Amino acid sequence: MQKTMRDDATPEHTRRPTIKDVADRAGVTKATVSKYLNRAHGYAMAASTRERIRAAIQELDFQPSPLARGLSRSATxxxxxxxxxxxxxxxxxxxxxxxxxxxxxxxxxxxxxxxxxxxxxxxxxxxxxxxxxxxxxxxxxxxxxxxxxxxxxxxxxxxxxxxxxxxxxxxxxxVDSLAGARTAVRHLRSLGHRHIGHVAGELSVKPFADRRRGFELEAGDDAPVATAQSSFEGGRAAARSLLDVAEPPTGIFFASDTMALGGLMACADLGLRVPDDVSIVGFDNVTVGQLPGIALTTIDSDxxxxxxxxxxxxxxxxxxxxxxxxxxxxxxxxxxxxxxxxxxxxx
Structure with a gap:
């Protein structure tokens, strides 16, 4: 006899597995499966029970709904x-x-x-x-x-x-932005630089404001500063404005490594060599700055x-x-x- 199927029924091979299916396969209650799924919240469970549930979830390819779980305990x-x-x-x-x-x-x-x-x-x-x-x-x-x-x-x-x-x-x-900026400027001074500039980030962002203040405490309020958006092109444009003058700084501290990478390009634009003509120090210690062809001196943002x-x-x-x-x-x-x-x- 041929089986008939109601219009609202779902073929077994296409029906999405439920918590009950997992519970039946693992030989536990639905409440136990729920506790397993919410294990981040500290529910205790025997290792053997946990392994049976894990295996059942994998066999059934069960995907719990984060929203459904969240509605049951006001979290997602x-x-x-x-x-x-x-x-x-x-x-x-x-x-x-x-x-x-x-x-x-x-x-x-x-x-x-x-x-x-x-x-x-x-x-x-x-x-x-x-x-x-x-x-x-x-x-x-x-x-x-x-x-x-x-x-x-x-x-x-x-x-x-x-x-x-x-x-x-x-x-x-x-990370201590103010202290990091002071360390960057002190490093340039220890190398012999006396005319030091700063490419600052937007002062509405407090870490950038702290880095600028740290720079000014070490380099002086009258040291040259160019403010830019913390982006590659922002750093490039700001660095050019500092360097394309009669007496450019011999060292520049950038408020972020992203801007410092733009500063490297600005130096190339102007035919300047780093560090022979200009020394550059960044802030963040991004991965790309560690590449041998860049080797950016920087402050680690951890x-x-x-x-x-x-x-x-x-x-x-x-x-x-x-x-x-x-x-x-x-x-x-x-x-x-x-x-x-x-x-x-x-x-």
């Missing part, structure tokens, strides 16, 4: 990450470290890049809030706390990584450890109710000089 096992510009050389190590730490705790990372546009940044944050993310790591914030207030009003935990605000309004992990610590702080807030409302903490990591060959004594 997702963490949002907002960066200023994903094209920047600075972000890969930071993003990778946050993703690794989040996934190790059972969370999926949702990434948004604002293109350094505050309005777009807020749009991304709103979108993440609508997705019911459990927490957000902000790297793209400017000198305002409106975005943080928006998330906090919706019960979403926040941490700032590698960017800080004038006031401590959320857990923050940064992006990997900053990302790891920021994620640790966020998870602590999210997973421990007693910590959720505690006062925010500031973690300031030391800024270490990395000496390569782009800076040398002036001729």
């Amino acid at each position: 096992s997702t963490i949002g990450l907002v960066v200023a510009d994903i094209r920047s050389q600075f972000y890969p190590d930071l993003v990778a470290s946050i993703q690794t730490a989040a996934e190790a705790a059972g969370y999926t990372l949702v990434l948004g890049s604002s293109g350094d546009d505050p309005d777009r940044e807020l749009d991304i944050i709103r979108s993440m809030a609508h997705r019911r993310v459990d927490g957000v790591v902000l790297v793209a914030v400017r000198s305002e706390s409106d975005h943080i207030d928006y998330l906090r009003r919706r019960g979403i935990q926040i941490v700032l990584a590698s960017r800080d605000l004038p006031e401590l309004v959320a857990d923050t992990v940064v 992006a990997v450890r900053v990302g790891e610590q920021a994620t640790e702080l966020l998870l602590k807030r999210m997973l421990n109710p007693a910590d959720a409302g505690a006062d925010p903490v500031l973690v300031t990591r030391p800024a270490e000089l990395v000496v390569r060959t782009s800076a040398a004594p002036p001729r």
Whole structure:
């Protein structure tokens, strides 16, 4: 006899596996499977039970719905990450470290890049809030706390990584930008440079403001400064404006490695050799700056450890109710000089 199928029935080989299917295959209850799926939240389970569930999930190719899981416990096992510009050389190590730490705790990372546009940044944050993310790591914030207030009003935990605000309004992990800038200028002075310029980032971004202040404390308020957007072309144009004059600086400190890479191109544009004619020091220690043909002397922003610590702080807030409302903490990591060959004594 030929089998008939109702119009609303789904063929067994195309039906999406459910938690009940996993539970039946593993010989456990649906509640036990749910606890396994939410293992980041501290549920205890025997190793043999965990292995049976894992094998059943793999055999059935079961894909749990993050939203369905979230509706059952007011969470979605997702963490949002907002960066200023994903094209920047600075972000890969930071993003990778946050993703690794989040996934190790059972969370999926949702990434948004604002293109350094505050309005777009807020749009991304709103979108993440609508997705019911459990927490957000902000790297793209400017000198305002409106975005943080928006998330906090919706019960979403926040941490700032590698960017800080004038006031401590959320857990923050940064490198010491002011001290790092002073170290960069002192290094150029130790090489014999006396006429030192600075390519500064936008002062609405506090780390860039701190780096400019650190430069001025060492080089003087009257030292030449050109301000630019933290991009390759921004650094290129700003460096040209400093160098294409009658008495150009013999050394330049750049507020970011991305701008410093543009500075290298500006020197090539003007027929100047690095470091014979101009010494260059950056800030961030991006991977491309380590290549032999570039060998950029720089200040290490410690992006990997900053990302790891920021994620640790966020998870602590999210997973421990007693910590959720505690006062925010500031973690300031030391800024270490990395000496390569782009800076040398002036001729």
